[in-house]
Structure formats: C-alpha cells, structure tokens
Amino acid sequence: MLEEILKLDHQLFQAINTGLSNSFFDWLMPIMRNKYTWIPLYIGIIIFAIKTYKTKGLYLVLFLATTVGIADFGSASILKPIFKRDRPCNEVAFQANVIARVPCGSGKSFPSTHASDHFSIAIFLSVLFFKKWKYFTAIAVFWAALICVSQVYVGVHFPFDVTFGAIFGSLIGFLVAKLFLKYIPFKA
Template sequence: MLEQLVQLDTDLFLYLNNLGTTTWDPFWMFYTTKFYWIPLYAVLLFLIYKMPNPKIFILTVVLIVLMISFTDQITNVFKKVLVMRLRPCHDPLLEGLVRLVKPNCGGQFGYFSGHASNSMAVAIFTGFMLRYRFKYLLYILIAWSIGMGYSRIYIGVHYPLDVLSGWVFGGLSGYMFYRLDKYFQNRFRMR
C-alpha cells in the first residue's frame, strides 16, 4: 500500500513538474522565493496592528515568530530524522526526468515542505485573526498558500505529498497558534 502511494506521488510529481515551460519558470521562481513576499507580510502585520486592541500586538508578533519557528523545526525533524525521503531532484531514480528550475536542489531530504507548512500557518492564523474586518482574506491567503505549495512541485524540489502534508501541518499549527493568541488576548483584557 505504501509503495503504491509513493509511486502515485512520484507519477503525479513528474506529471505536474513536466507541465512547466521556460515561459513560466521566472514567475514560479519569483513566487517561491520568500524574500519577495516581505511586503505581504508587512501589510498583514500592519492590519493586525490596527486591530481593536493594538496593546497586545507585541504578544501576537511573538506568537507569530513562535509559530513559524515551530513549523520550521517540526518540518526539519520530519525531513532529517523521521522520514528522510529524498527530494525528487536528489533521487537517482528520477535523474533526467525532473525539471529543476532553480540552480540547486536544496537539502537532501524533502518530506515535508517547509514552504507549504509556513505559508499555510500564516494563511490560517492571519485569515482567522482578521476575518472580522476582511471577510474573504482567509480564502485569498489559502489560495496564496496553495500557489506556494505548487511552486515547490513546479521548480522540482518537492513531491505533491510533501506539499499536502505541509499544508495540513501548517493549517493545524496556524489554527492552534490562533487559538493560543485568542486565549492570551482574553487573559490580557481581564487584567
């Protein structure tokens, strides 16, 4: 059963990865680069700052930093200790079949995607936090995270299952930290 799932994942990866063209490569490289999303993160932080209780903004920022650190570290534990599944661009069985868009492959192991988990955690946390003012922001941020996950397949560094697992873990983490933030906000208001 597990072998069939891995084979299906590999087949889906090869199909999606090989849909790419040199015309779209610059777009997906731009999309997958975290640096270019700093303006989005700044806008989201500004919107959180403008919430009805800006006094607890620092606490929220600390929780966001902890959330990203948490998703990053758990991702690394899965990649480097628990699963150790080779990235498709490092897999010798796929040599010559993978369209690697970036100049290098990255770390040796790829299960699960840190980009997918971090972006989904940010999407869920921020989307829930700001839903009282921006009704559709959660859906827009989830779509952004889906694009982030797809970009990892497109450029050749993650299998679809890496990305899907990252989204699930990131979504759960984002919601958990959102609930934790709400808990601390309520405790802070009581004093």
C-alpha cells in the same frame, strides 16, 4: 500499498513539473517560492498589526512569529530527519525525470518546510480575520497553495511533501491562533 502511494506521488509530480511546463510558469514559479519575494508582505503584516491593534497587535506579531517558528522547527528539524526522503531532484532513480528550475539543495524533502511555514501563516491569520474580511481565508489559502505548487513545479518537492507540509502548518496555525484568542482579548 506504500509503493502505490509513491507511484501516485511521482505521477502527480510529473503532471506538475513537466505537464504544466511553459515559459510564463518558468519565470513566475521560482519567484513565488523565493523567500525574499514575500518580505514586503511580512513587513506589511507587522506594520498593519501594530499600527491597527497597538499592544494587541504586538502580541499578534509575537504569536504569529511563534507559529512560524514551531511549524519551521517541527518540519525541518523533527519530521525531515525522521522521514529522510530525498528531494525529487536528488532521488537517484527519479532525478532524470525532473526539470530542475532552481538549485536542488541538499536538504530532505518530506514534509515541505515552505508549505508548513506559509500555511501556518495563512491559517493563523485566517482564524483571526475571517469574520472581518469575507474572502480573507480564500486569498490566504490560495497564496500558500501557490507557493506549494511552485515548489513542485521547480522540482524541489513531491506533491505529497507539500500536502503534508500544508496540513502540518495548518494545524500549527490553527492551534496557536486558538491559544492567542484564549489569552488575548482580540477583535479584528
């Protein structure tokens, strides 16, 4: 059964990494998965939260940072060492099938820490703001999913890596947001 799952994962990888190849995605996807691309967004979230919600906004930022810290540490320092899955671009039997659009890196692949981190942000903020802004959750999840797909497109993660990372990050984001709402009286 595990062989069937890995075969499907490889097929999905090929469909995205090779099947979607085009010059626009070759330009866009490395930008989407670059951590520096999103610094203005993160700064904007911090400024918005503190300016709009004052002390509660500062707590929001602290809880959001905690959310990302837990998701990042859990993914990179706990789960990756347990699973020890090679990245597609480093998997010896598979790397000839990979179009590597960014440097591969030496780290492990499962789960994707990019996916964990970005979905933890998206879901944490969605739990807090979904009532205030009707389309917020759809936009936040689309943003995080685009980053996940870009990780596969550039050749550094398999689809199941980003899927599990997204689930893991979503769970962390949801739980920490509920904890925040339990202890900080917050109305968006």
